[in-house]
Amino acid sequence: MTSDITYDLIIIGGGPAGYAAAIRAGQLGKKVVCIEMERAGGTCLNWGCIPSKALLKSAESFQAALHSEVFGFSCKEIEVDFEKVMGRSRKVANQMGGGIEFLFKKNKVEYIVGKGLVHAAGMVEITEGEKAGTYLKGSRIMISTGCKPRTLPEIAVDGKRVMTSREALAMTEQPKTIAIMGAGAIGAEFAYFLNAFGTKVTLIEMLPKVLPVEDAEISDALHKSFAEQGIDCRVGTRVDSVEVGENGVSLTLGNDEGSESLEVESLLLAIGVVPNLDGAVSEKLKLDTVKGYLKVDENYETSESGIYATGDIVGPPWLAHIATYRAIQAVNGMFGHSQPVPVDAFPGCTYCQPQVASIGLTEEKAKEEGIEYKVGKFPFAASGKAVAVNHSEGFVKVIVGEKYGEILGAHIIGSDATELITEYGLAMKLEATVDEIHGTIHAHPTMSEALAEAAAAAHGEAIHI
Template sequence: MSSTKFDVIVLGTGPGGYVAAIRASQLGLKVAVVEAEELGGICLNWGCIPTKALIKSAQVFEYINHAADYGISVDKASVNFEDMIKRSRDVAAGMSKGVQFLMKKNKIEQLLGWGKVKPGKKVEVEDKDGKKTEYSADHIIIATGGRSKELPALKIDNKKIVGYRKAMTLDKMPKKMVVVGSGAIGVEFAYVYRSIGVEVTIVEFLDRIVPNEDEEVSKTLEKLYKKKGIEIMTSAEVTQVDTKGSGCKVTVKTKGGEEVIECDLVLSAVGVVSNVENCGLEDVGILVDKGKIKVDEYYKTNMPGYYAIGDVVAGPALAHVASAEGIICVEKIAGQHPDPLDYNNIPGCTYCIPEIASVGYTEAKAKEAGYELKVGKFPFSASGKASAAGAKDGFVKLVFDAKYGELLGAHMIGSNVTEMIAEIVAIRKLETTGHELIKTVHPHPTMSEAIMEAAAAAYGEVIHL
């Protein structure tokens, strides 16, 4: 007979929820999780993990098509779209099973169904048959995540106008698609579909693609994407999509007037909204501001015993942020003294090819903040490892405070840079100076040498430029 009383109940098992649950269990608390869909949430099932599997398939196809560049002859490679999608789903299913194993290993009870918080530190769970069961806990953590944002002119019908979920499980490969939005989701899918032969147009409302990144990164990606044959429209807005015919007619308003693009499919990648509806917040009196649950630095809401983490609170909607918040939240609940999260030292990664990784201030934002700067840049075209790998596109750019040598920000575009950014996050956490970074011996030949060389470039000591 399962219990109805716990120390901690977590609503949602994405990378915020399941990580919080495991850490709470490690700290000796009796824990339950509530999940309406698959364990692992959007990240494991419909986001971070399956998209990376699709990107890898697209990259392998690209390698094969450019095999001659490496002295290898390959005849007539072709994409099996169904198998590519199947591999992505199998990878996601394997990861979800891994979370299932972790739940059992950590003796966490799984309550399957739709969860709603109720007053008096209670949670009501409605299963798929409509049966409702009430549970109680001293601490209830809301980690219900987010979903695709919908614009009035882009109503998702999952036939011709799709969000990211449908974009990774299409029945057949489109010939031509329009991607609306050029954040991580938009540029990643644009890469995947263009690489396997789809004609792709990106429409971005702001004046450059990946608009949250450093301006030089945006310019480099735009140049490389155009070289791949991706059409890019910036300072552009989709005003309507006519889906009446066999395909779509997308009306795009630009500074030069209106243009109609015909395509088979439109991907809406205009951001994420929090899942704060229909989970009982109003009944409990939990405050929501601009679609986000209000919390303090340890993720307490205004109501004692109720907490919120991940995409439902303010801050970057990133898996690793949700996990970090979950750990801090439960460590505080368990009576430990964790440091609050430093939101200015959160790495952001975009897994298009070439990859993008960044942390901290962009050069423009650092100037705005009043810092005097030393900026160093090292192109991968000057890297031996990059040349050997055939991956010479991109650069590492480091932004230092000229006065104290503090590393204010790092911006990278290139092969495997998402694996390199963690060094910068650690350096910033440890308050390492530019001079210390220059004197940190990096292995040769590696892509990571570019970090040391960019630091040296900022201080006029670069060797290989």
């Protein structure tokens, strides 16, 4: 059956790229339909960014209660209902999913729960769901099917002994011991969450540091903090073998010093993502790809005219805020509202405690590119607000051009780092210098004062260190 409606835009995928594109197209008065297999919001909202942050807040609250004596009172015999902790995260995700569905209605976006298959430019088949067998016609198609967790071919994911982030977000029983492969943002966040509630965590990373993409000084600080919290961080370490048994998982770890065995209840794979194009594009339709990701031009159009792609499916960086940005740029461009602006500097955030956030160049990258730079640093231990609220761990680090004082990069580790990074992001967008950050009056006492002090420190003018 072919629908008698011709859409201005058919979107496959309802994650941060797909739903944002649909809403933006609706704002522009276009006839748009969004097809999503599960629930509006995609992986990020339902099985990633949002529910994981709910879990992390539970972990932070529990740790705050355990250490409440610093504020002059104590909480004794605290009981944790792990199933309720996990259940709250699902409620948060469901609430936000309902919010996206409301926005679809508000902006007159048609929403189909099902699976879409692109046969050719202008033609999409619904292959699963209540409308399976229906063909949709549209002048433009956007593929925003995102990514899925990378797994190991020889290890079956069963949701108990072996998990990816998706299965970990649906746990009802807390493992007593767990090994986490991969110390990127996902691995670090789950390591913090589970350790905070008492799980013995071994965090394993092949590269020489945790959070490998971050500035080395930041990574070293997080490694030290994790170790103090009781997380066993094994960097520069391989997983040479994995054997899954009925009651646990046996791993053989290897590094320059030799090998050792590790026995744990569960294994969490946090080793990256792979493109998710399964069943989204007809075998007869040959779209250009790069390492499995859809190749697009500056307008987000694929090699087939009239078929666009945005979000994680076009490749790194695999971040929800980048997916949304790309999607809005693509829609504005395809309908002649404005020329798409390419992704430039963008924040990266990890929501463990202490939090980590960064934008722009690391110090290592500045050296590699032969850039003349200087560094401004300010520790939260010298911040009155940070000490008052018992969050004095960490520091702000800004990389500054030697000649003009332009902000090349900013790196923060500490409480609220993921909120604070935005000021430096805006400064870089406006091409501000550290002098303008320093010259902006920051309220006292606030955590944000550390941003101004770090900027001042680049010139040796910080007041409080």
